[in-house]
Amino acid sequence: MFDFAYWLLSYLVPFLVVLTVIVFIHEMGHYLVARWNGVAIHTFSVGFGRELFGWNDRHGTRWRISAIPLGGYVRFVGDMNPASVPDPDAAAKIDPALAPRLFVNKSVWQRIAIVAAGPIANVLLTFLILYALLLGYGRYSIPPVISEVMEGSVAQAAGFLPGDEIVAVDGYEVRGFEDFQRYVATSPERPVIVDLLRDGAAQTLTLVPEAVEIEDRFGNDQRIGRIGVTRDVDETDVTLYRPGPIEAIGMTFEEIRFIVQRTAAFLGDFFVGRGDVEQLGGPVKVAKVSGEVATLGVVALINLMALLSLNIGIFNLLPVPMLDGGHLLYYLIEAVRGRPLSMRIQEIGFRFGFALVLALMVFTLFNDTVFDHFGILR
Numbered sequence: 001m002f003d004f005a006y007w008l009l010s011y012l013v014p015f016l017v018v019l020t021v022i023v024f025i026h027e028m029g030h031y032l033v034a035r036w037n038g039v040a041i042h043t044f045s046v047g048f049g050r051e052l053f054g055w056n057d058r059h060g061t062r063w064r065i066s067a068i069p070l071g072g073y074v075r076f077v078g079d080m081n082p083a084s085v086p087d088p089d090a091a092a093k094i095d096p097a098l099a100p101r102l103f104v105n106k107s108v109w110q111r112i113a114i115v116a117a118g119p120i121a122n123v124l125l126t127f128l129i130l131y132a133l134l135l136g137y138g139r140y141s142i143p144p145v146i147s148e149v150m151e152g153s154v155a156q157a158a159g160f161l162p163g164d165e166i167v168a169v170d171g172y173e174v175r176g177f178e179d180f181q182r183y184v185a186t187s188p189e190r191p192v193i194v195d196l197l198r199d200g201a202a203q204t205l206t207l208v209p210e211a212v213e214i215e216d217r218f219g220n221d222q223r224i225g226r227i228g229v230t231r232d233v234d235e236t237d238v239t240l241y242r243p244g245p246i247e248a249i250g251m252t253f254e255e256i257r258f259i260v261q262r263t264a265a266f267l268g269d270f271f272v273g274r275g276d277v278e279q280l281g282g283p284v285k286v287a288k289v290s291g292e293v294a295t296l297g298v299v300a301l302i303n304l305m306a307l308l309s310l311n312i313g314i315f316n317l318l319p320v321p322m323l324d325g326g327h328l329l330y331y332l333i334e335a336v337r338g339r340p341l342s343m344r345i346q347e348i349g350f351r352f353g354f355a356l357v358l359a360l361m362v363f364t365l366f367n368d369t370v371f372d373h374f375g376i377l378r
Contacts (some may be wrong), residue, residue: 002113008052013199014293014301016069017301018105018301018304018305018308019069019070019071019296019308020069020124021125021305022034022122022305022309022312023046023072023306024046024069025122025124025125025309026119026122026139026309026316027044027045027046027072027073027074027118028121028217029073029117029119029120029121029122029124030114030115030117030118030121031044031074031115032079032107033113033114033117034074034076034103034114034117035059037106037113037114038100038101038106039076039077039101039102039103039106039114040060040076040077040078040098040101040102040103041059041061041075041076042061042062042072042075042076042077043061043062043063043064043073043074043075043377044061044062044063044064044065044072044074044075045063045064045065045066045072045073045075046064046065046069046072047065047066047067047068047069047070047071047072048066048067048070048071048072048073049066049067049068050066050067051064051065051066051067052064052065052066052067053065057342070155074100076103077094077098077101077102077103078094078102078103078104080299084309091303108331108335109335111327111331112328112331112332115181115327115328115331116324118311118313118316118324119313119314119316119317119324121313122309122310122312122313122316123310123313124310125255125304125305125306125309126256126269126307126309126310126313127252127253127256127303129303129305129306129309130252130255130256130303130306131248131249131252133184133299133302133303133306134243134248134251134252134372135242135243135245135248138240138241138242138243138298139175139176139240139241140240140241141175141176141177141178141237141238141239141240141241142176142177142178142231142233142237142239143161143176143177143237144165144166144167144175144176144179144180144231145164145166145177146160146161146162146163146164146165146166146229146230146231147162147229147230147231147232148162148229148230148232148274149161149162149229150229150230151226151227152228153227153228153229154207154208154209154210154226154227155207155227155228155229156226156228157207158205158206158207158227159205160196160227160229161201162199163198164196164197164198165196165197165198165200166179166180166194166195166196167195167196167197168194168195169183169184169192169193169194169195170183170187170193170261171193172254172257172258173254175241176190176241177231182189183258184209184225184226184227185209185225185226186224186225186262186265186266187209187225187262187265188209188210188211188212188223188224188225188226189208189209189210189211189225190208190209190225190265191206191207191208192207192208192209192225193205193206194205194206194207207227207246209225209226209227210225210226210227211223211225212224212225212226222377247268253366256310259307259310259311259352260310261316263311276378320351320353320356321346321349321352321353322350322353322356323353326349326350326353330346330349
């Protein structure tokens with residue numbers, strides 16, 4: 001029997017908390033840079049649809065909390081809708097004194113800065129969270145030394161031997177065996193370059209991890225890479241490493257670079273036939289994962305927020321009209337041409353972008369409920 005109250009508290013509430021913070025930071029990026037550039041702002045909304053409550057600030061901006069808490073937007077004066085599609089008749093409708101403060105009347109570079117500020121804010125949120133967690137908690141680690149190479153494994157075929165000390169994978173520094181596992185696990189059926197030390201001598205090996213299906217602690221199927229090596233762990237092997245403030249900056253940047261690169265590789269798999277649609281997730285899967293991670297504690301949920309914030313920032317930079325990346329594409333074309341694209345071309349692009357985003361949402365929702373067998377359907 002489905003327990004709605006349990007689902008609400010366990011899945012929906014953590015998901016909405018995470019999503020609201022991420023969206024607020026994203027839209028605040030747009031808002032602040034727009035304000036700094038003198039743009040008149042009509043609305044700052046957390047959520048879509050009917051306004052539940054709101055207020056006007058001294059600058060004339062309407063701050064509102066809306067009924068559908070699955071996103072948000074900043075709408076500038078002169079926009080036709082929350083997607084920031086410019087209203088061609090705006091100049092005739094508004095007070096002429098406001099004309100210099102219209103978004104469409106700002107320089108192309110100002111508009112680029114305002115649009116890019118949202119995804120950049122998401123990346124900054126990810127950096128600050130990961131950096132703070134690294135400084136505050138450090139990281140537990142075990143020496144990156146191989147204890148055993150499985151008979152007939154990918155690692156054996158590539159030439160790995162017991163006692164090999166892993167130094168780097170695909171250019172990412174390996175500080176512990178857990179790094180080695182993670183770098184391999186996130187590269188199923190993709191070539192991996194491993195730098196190691198063997199009897200003090202540097203060597204480089206290349207291999208392709210085999211793709212295997214595993215079940216995580218929550219019963220979800222995961223597709224990961226595996227090469228067939230193990231590490232014997234003793235209590236004395238586990239150490240807590242606390243980097244200094246400067247070193248932590250570099251480690252955080254490297255972590256963000258790794259997430260971006262692996263996300264791009266994951267998406268690229270679908271263009272070469274290696275992708276698994278069951279690994280794609282939409283709002284339902286994100287809600288499910290948020291609820292599961294919340295059971296591990298607040299720190300785990302905050303860490304998930306950082307990862308989702310980065311992925312939302314990356315997604316918004318895709319060159320699809322309706323997304324920030326689509327607007328940036330239009331403005332970059334304008335910067336090169338010296339004049340904007342015609343309103344007709346922009347409108348066609350926005351319609352195409354809307355259809356594409358809607359199709360993606362429908363597909364991921366279907367994927368979440370049919371392929372992932374979310375609990376409410378069991």
